[in-house]
Amino acid sequence: MADTDSGGVRSVQRAVELLALFDADHPSRSLRELVEETGLPKTTVVRLAHTLEQVGLLWGRGDGQYVPGSGLLRWAELAGHTWRLPEEALRRLAELSAASHGETVNLYVRQRGSRVCVARHEGTRTLRHVVRVGTRMPLWSGAASHVLLSRADRADVLAVAAGAPREGWGEPLWERVRRAAEDGWAVSHGEREPGVSGVAAPVFDRAGRLSAAVALGGPTVRFTDEAVAAFLPHLLSTARALTILDCIGGTA
Amino acid sequence: MADTDSGGVRSVQRAVELLALFDADHPSRSLRELVEETGLPKTTVVRLAHTLEQVGLLWGRGDGQYVPGSGLLRWAELAGHTWRLPEEALRRLAELSAASHGETVNLYVRQRGSRVCVARHEGTRTLRHVVRVGTRMPLWSGAASHVLLSRADRADVLAVAAGAPREGWGEPLWERVRRAAEDGWAVSHGEREPGVSGVAAPVFDRAGRLSAAVALGGPTVRFTDEAVAAFLPHLLSTARALTILDCIGGTA
Numbered sequence: 001m002a003d004t005d006s007g008g009v010r011s012v013q014r015a016v017e018l019l020a021l022f023d024a025d026h027p028s029r030s031l032r033e034l035v036e037e038t039g040l041p042k043t044t045v046v047r048l049a050h051t052l053e054q055v056g057l058l059w060g061r062g063d064g065q066y067v068p069g070s071g072l073l074r075w076a077e078l079a080g081h082t083w084r085l086p087e088e089a090l091r092r093l094a095e096l097s098a099a100s101h102g103e104t105v106n107l108y109v110r111q112r113g114s115r116v117c118v119a120r121h122e123g124t125r126t127l128r129h130v131v132r133v134g135t136r137m138p139l140w141s142g143a144a145s146h147v148l149l150s151r152a153d154r155a156d157v158l159a160v161a162a163g164a165p166r167e168g169w170g171e172p173l174w175e176r177v178r179r180a181a182e183d184g185w186a187v188s189h190g191e192r193e194p195g196v197s198g199v200a201a202p203v204f205d206r207a208g209r210l211s212a213a214v215a216l217g218g219p220t221v222r223f224t225d226e227a228v229a230a231f232l233p234h235l236l237s238t239a240r241a242l243t244i245l246d247c248i249g250g251t252a
Numbered sequence: 253m254a255d256t257d258s259g260g261v262r263s264v265q266r267a268v269e270l271l272a273l274f275d276a277d278h279p280s281r282s283l284r285e286l287v288e289e290t291g292l293p294k295t296t297v298v299r300l301a302h303t304l305e306q307v308g309l310l311w312g313r314g315d316g317q318y319v320p321g322s323g324l325l326r327w328a329e330l331a332g333h334t335w336r337l338p339e340e341a342l343r344r345l346a347e348l349s350a351a352s353h354g355e356t357v358n359l360y361v362r363q364r365g366s367r368v369c370v371a372r373h374e375g376t377r378t379l380r381h382v383v384r385v386g387t388r389m390p391l392w393s394g395a396a397s398h399v400l401l402s403r404a405d406r407a408d409v410l411a412v413a414a415g416a417p418r419e420g421w422g423e424p425l426w427e428r429v430r431r432a433a434e435d436g437w438a439v440s441h442g443e444r445e446p447g448v449s450g451v452a453a454p455v456f457d458r459a460g461r462l463s464a465a466v467a468l469g470g471p472t473v474r475f476t477d478e479a480v481a482a483f484l485p486h487l488l489s490t491a492r493a494l495t496i497l498d499c500i501g502g503t504a
């Protein structure tokens with residue numbers, strides 16, 4: 001029974017991993033590619049693909065290629081209902097981008113050991129920070145992560161840090177998280193990726209729970225102390241406006 | 253091993269069924285609702301919900317409510333890449349609606365025993381046919397179904413008819429499908445739902461395979477023989493235009 005259960009959990013995870021192989025750069029995949037990319041036995045991939053076809057999430061197009069199934073449209077609508085911000089909130093993100101002279105604005109929510117971009121306003125500068133909606137990023141680095149963890153307890157933060165590829169990251173991360181909690185915002189330079197900086201502030205839901213982090217991201221050369229000091233009031237007022245709108249993840 | 257395998261398939265199906273409980277009318281669900289609606293044991297629902305949370309498709313919001321997870325945003329983007337029609341194709345659907353004096357236009361693809369609406373232009377009449385993108389409908393009825401089955405063999409059509417709630421539907425459906433194949437279009441009145449009519453025509457992909465059905469839908473009172481005769485040339489030219497655009501389900 002326990003075996004069947006873990007088999008079930010694993011199958012759901014594998015099914016999601018299989019679907020994750022499709023993206024804008026890979027709109028279709030052959031069975032061979034699916035086998036190669038997952039590293040799973042061919043029989044397992046065939047069985048998974050068959051199941052995903054049955055539920056409409058995958059479509060064997062007939063020319064040997066698989067494409068994401070039309071059943072995803074149902075999920076797309078669902079994601080839209082829950083996660084699409086109201087116009088007013090999107091306008092706030094755009095205004096923050098303009099106030100920062102065209103840096104990119106992202107809104108992140110925590111998802112276990114990751115943060116996921118749930119909304120954004122892409123910057124207008126030639127060199128700009130680009131994170132697509134739906135992208136999952138590590139929670140162990142970056143100003144947005146420090147903010148998202150700023151209500152977490154020490155054990156939680158240490159567990160997140162344990163997922164980082166660097167040794168002994170627990171204490172430095174805990175210190176950054178505590179500073180974010182004290183200051184009510186955070187800044188980071190090149191922590192996740194060299195040359196990329198971010199400034200982030202927390203968004204709360206109606207019940208006062210931390211629901212998201214709104215962040216400005218761009219190249220470190222443009223995120224000087226003076227620039228960050230100039231961005232900050234706009235960032236904080238955007239965060240407050242989003243808190244008042246109470247529109248993150250279907251909390252409205 | 254066989255048991256574990258079928259457990260895996262079943263888990264994926266159940267996971268999808270669980271997510272299907274969320275929609276515009278049910279943006280959040282309590283664990284109790286999930287148990288009641290699925291009819292599954294509570295332990296199974298808890299395990300499934302936990303797995304779905306891990307992969308980001310469900311979000312336990314902390315107030316006892318579950319909402320669709322931010323991971324769905326990734327699938328929404330994927331669905332958009334594969335299924336969103338180019339502007340030119342959407343414009344054609346809008347023009348067909350206008351040519352029919354405001355009836356609703358839907359584009360359906362076959363998904364095993366169902367048809368799924370993958371694009372639409374909603375009519376402008378007070379009484380109008382409304383089918384949302386992503387909605388799955390039975391393949392055993394309606395003009396769009398007859399068209400979608402018009403290249404299927406008899407055994408396939410009879411198997412589809414076996415899923416219908418009415419006895420002895422195999423031969424009548426096969427006859428309608430054959431007529432759709434001969435005529436290159438189909439009309440139906442009140443077959444799926446009393447008072448609702450449809451006219452549909454086939455769309456093909458570059459390789460000449462039937463890929464979709466484009467359909468006009470509305471109240472039977474407005475789909476008189478004269479009206480259908482007037483709609484038909486517009487419908488057929490829309491179907492040809494979509495065939496030339498070759499844009500259904502990532503076939504482009």
